[in-house]
Amino acid sequence: MTSIANHRSANAALAQEDPEWAAFYAKHSAAVPVLEGTAAEMRARSAALKAKAKAAGTGVPVIEGVTVKDVQVPTTDGAEITVRVYTPIDGTGPRPGLLFMHGGGWTLGDLDGEDSACRSxxxxxxxxxxxxDYRxxxxxxxPTGLNDSWNSFLWMREYAGELGINKDALSIGGSSAGANFTAVLAHRARDHGIKLLGQLLRIPCVCHLDAYPPxxxxxxxxxLKDAPLLSRRSVELFLQYYAADPTNxxxxxxxxKNFAGLAPAYIQIAGADPLRDEGLAYADKLKHAGVTxxxxxxxxxxHAFGFFTNLSATVKxxxxxxxxxxxxxxxxxHY
Known part of the structure; x- marks a missing residue:
């Protein structure tokens, strides 16, 4: 059981270990990836665990009722990236549209990793x-991955009609690093005069470690520097690989400085995640600016407990x- 006796955060009680997670981790810790090492090592480790889960039949069940199509989207620097378009089979459009960006510390992840969430x-x-599928x-x-995501949003907006999307009903969302992109793009959309219906931030990273406001x-x-799945060392490595100016x-x-006028926000935060306090602080900034x-x-x-499908918390x-x-x-x- 995780001790929170020496935790300094005012939110320390949120880290008291969930009994179901504790039992799962005690039995299946080998299935929880260690996100440390080089990018290649982390990718290989994650791929091996995914393959093992698939072979054992313990992967995520496929949600039906949706058509899926991969499309190539040109980028502003002359490359191409893939976006995966999910459309409900039942009913007709136009429908609201959601741009979704996967997690993985800007270094890991792909379209398949968030397939279940997108289908759901x-x-x-x-x-x-x-x-x-940003680079x-x-x-x-x-800022390559960020720009790929913004470019994909503009593409979705431009081709909304062909995609069966209502151009005036667009939202953005993502997990972890993808939630970082989401937060940034919500500001960018507002500053470009583009109205969003909403922004969905799942277990977000919203500040570089070296720029934490004291x-x-x-x-x-x-x-929570030694937390499973995402430790402080993991965060340090991901930030090193991403190589962004901390104060940008x-x-x-x-x-x-300005959070006014941003799209309504929905934020999901894990209580024993090292990123917890920055996510809560971001929510406070939004609320204080009058953002729903x-x-x-x-x-x-x-962090990322949602990948373990046998947890009741994952279902919720x-x-x-x-x-x-x-x-x-x-x-x-609503709040």
Whole structure:
């Protein structure tokens, strides 16, 4: 059982270990990847665990009721990236659209890793989801992945009609590093005069470690420095590979001075995640600026717990996202 006796954060009680997670981790710790080492080593380790889960039949079940199509999208630097478009089979459009960006510390991850979440939101909330296979660091450091995501958003907006999307009902969302992109792009969209229906941030990273504002008392990074799945060392490596200026608000959206006029926000935070306190601080900044912001917290669970499908919290985590997407689309999201 994780001790929180020496934790400095005012949110320390949120890290008290979830009993179901504790039992799972005690039995299956070998299935929990260690996100340390070179980018190649982390990618190989993650791929091996995915292959093992698939062979054992313990992977994520495929959600039906959706058509899936991969499309090549040109980038502003002359390359091409793939986006995966999920469209509900039932009913007709145009529907709301959601741009979704996967997690993985800007270094790991792909379209398949977030396939279940995209399918779930597509079918459950009746939206067209465009998932972005942005280019990864360290081969493509800051701001390549961010710009790929923004470019994909502009592409989705331009071709909304062909995609069966209502151009005036667009949202953006993502997990972890993808939530970092989401927060940045919400500011960028506002500054370009583009109105979003909402933004969905799952277990977000919103500030570089080296730029933590001391007055915000973001202690969870140190309190939970040895957490499973994502440790402080993991964060340090990912930031090293991404190679962004710590104080650039395109890296650290928490440092923005103006949060007014941003799209309604839904934020999911894991209680035993080193990123917990910065996510909570970001939610506070949004609320203080008058932005409708709903936060769901999953006490005692680590970063990216949602990949472990046999946890009851994972079921709730997925259902909460669908419910939030529905609320955003209907304009009924509330604090």
């Amino acid at each position: 939101v597509c079918v459950g909330a009746n939206v067209v989801v465009v998932s972005v 990864l660091a360290p081969e493509h450091p800051f 007055e915000l008392n973001l202690y969870s990074m140190e309190d 608000t395109d890296m650290s959206p928490l440092l923005n 912001t709903k936060v769901d917290i999953y006490p005692g669970l680590p 985590y997925a259902a909460d996202l669908v419910d939030a997407m529905k609320s955003i689309n209907s304009g009924t999201l």
